[in-house]
Amino acid sequence: MTLHQMPGRLVTIADVAREAKVGESTVSRVLRGRGSYSKRAGERVLEAAARLGYVPNRLAGALAGNADSAGAQLVGVVIPSLANIVFPDLLRGLTGELDATGFQSVIGVSDYDPAREETLVAGLLSWRPAALVLTGLEHTDLTVTRLRAAGIRIVEMIDTDGPGLDIVVGFSNRAVGHASARHLIERGYRRIGYVGHDLSRDLRAAKRFAGFEAALSEAGLGLHDRELVADRSSAAAGRAGLEALMARAPDTDAVYFSNDDMALGGYFGCLGRGWAVPGRVALFGCHALDITAAMPQPLSTMRTPRLEIGRAAARSLTDGAPAGTIDLGFELCQGATA
Amino acid sequence: MTLHQMPGRLVTIADVAREAKVGESTVSRVLRGRGSYSKRAGERVLEAAARLGYVPNRLAGALAGNADSAGAQLVGVVIPSLANIVFPDLLRGLTGELDATGFQSVIGVSDYDPAREETLVAGLLSWRPAALVLTGLEHTDLTVTRLRAAGIRIVEMIDTDGPGLDIVVGFSNRAVGHASARHLIERGYRRIGYVGHDLSRDLRAAKRFAGFEAALSEAGLGLHDRELVADRSSAAAGRAGLEALMARAPDTDAVYFSNDDMALGGYFGCLGRGWAVPGRVALFGCHALDITAAMPQPLSTMRTPRLEIGRAAARSLTDGAPAGTIDLGFELCQGATA
């Protein structure tokens, strides 16, 4: 736990003040460009700071400054996973936009575990972040209590199916599932199966599935069969899941996957077995990963606005928007597999 | 920039002390479990803290504590991109291991731009991180100066082809390229092409390519043809690149891609045109993305230990290891496309 540490102390604002022969407050003003100071003072401070290699200590700055006036802050971010490109995409949108405003993000990975999220939130809050960005709407009671008590902006990303704590940015996973089923039904498929990963952990996938099933029953159809792999979402799991499902219910004419990863795996499975897609079985995914557009037959899937969600989340932190839900929707990618 | 702020002040250690009727130092000791205190004091403090919903302020803690004794710290991380799953994988290994030790990571995305990295490093250093984890060995002079002056542990991930500042964890990209070429040569391919993305930005890919070319010339072969797409690495770019290359040099018998993304795109291109792989053209990628294992013909590629690199980087932060290079190597995935 002990880290290597240089002997010499780091340069402080007092050192710069001494070097530039001005007061500490002048240095502070010049370096942040706020308040007024003479041209001469400005030059001397800048030069002294450069000569000494001064690096401001934001820890001290944030502690001293009264939160809402300090320019630079931390934003805490909790995502469930880094293994699924969906979440890095969110981060990408978020950090891209945040960078421009001088915020820095501290990230935590909850591994889809609410208890882990609870711990992460507690840890993140202790850095007195300017805001916290979470994934999904479901949190432990203690997490919610702490979030409320923190009195900062809270953004919940991705899922709009339910009430949020403050700002919610995303799309309706239920509606995605529903629309996916509608698409399959309209294309004439009737014996529709589902291949998914662990739904008890991935609540968004569970909501999509719920919406999907609802659309089927509205159309007077039931789910033809389903295969849930115990594992995380992955191409290998999707392939195995599809093969298991088709072995059990060979007359299935379309399969909805919890995820494009899974769907891509299913597609590979079909290629391997020589099954025509969608002749033998139609495939439908979710998220529209970039890669699916390069497939010989583009995957039929639903584009979800991940980058935009990250960006909107970042923007909502700074624009003083009222609490509420920002629904960014989703879009059918017709593709050629369903 | 102004963030929504609750009226009431947050609970401080002084509030807890008052509530528990003990001194501030006792609260501090109990909450961190260091120093000695009576059972009775411990109970009262814990109870008071819980009742008040106390959240420690690590900003103050880190500022006051003398760095190497404070338990919890920040670690700054700079990666070039989040769009390529390789980097989230690094982060995954890193944060997974870091979590256990109470470190929190602040991340920055440089977008493959050394100038952006320079800015990020400066920003990160101002949080007085316990350590900084960067990607690659190439940095601007100013970045290096700042890094040296910071007097903290610096870890450079992924690339071991050159001298590092402190600790280097990764593999030799040059050797990966070299071994990839050797494999193709040994399998009998002679008219070998290359399809890559923007090498001026992705220096690791450039090193792989250099190693690849070196192996070809050692074998008395030249690069048969190459196609560099201006874009970032992606499946679509790989597909377009392969198609352009094959149009220009139709007798090419094997293609090395800068990346599995690109190779997967190339594979899709072959499927689309009905080209037998490896009959018409063999394909070889890099990184062994999970997805490639689910392909009907697993991709021939090189497994790079991304998770392990992240983990080793995290471990090297805390184990007081001497400066030096940790080479985690790589492994051939034979696959069926080359």
Next chain:
DNA sequence: TCCATTTTTGGCAGCGCTGCCAAATTTGGT
């Protein structure tokens, strides 16, 4: 019971910075 140890406790300086305020300096109108 008393005194020497040991354990527990609270006070307070200080980490580096910013906001506030009063003092010093500059400006500009006459």
Next chain:
DNA sequence: ACCAAATTTGGCAGCGCTGCCAAAAATGGA
């Protein structure tokens, strides 16, 4: 050249916490 107003400046308290130290309380041996 003089004075009022505007601008620039430096000192210092304090953000919340921790380390240090001396004081207080508990312990134990004779």
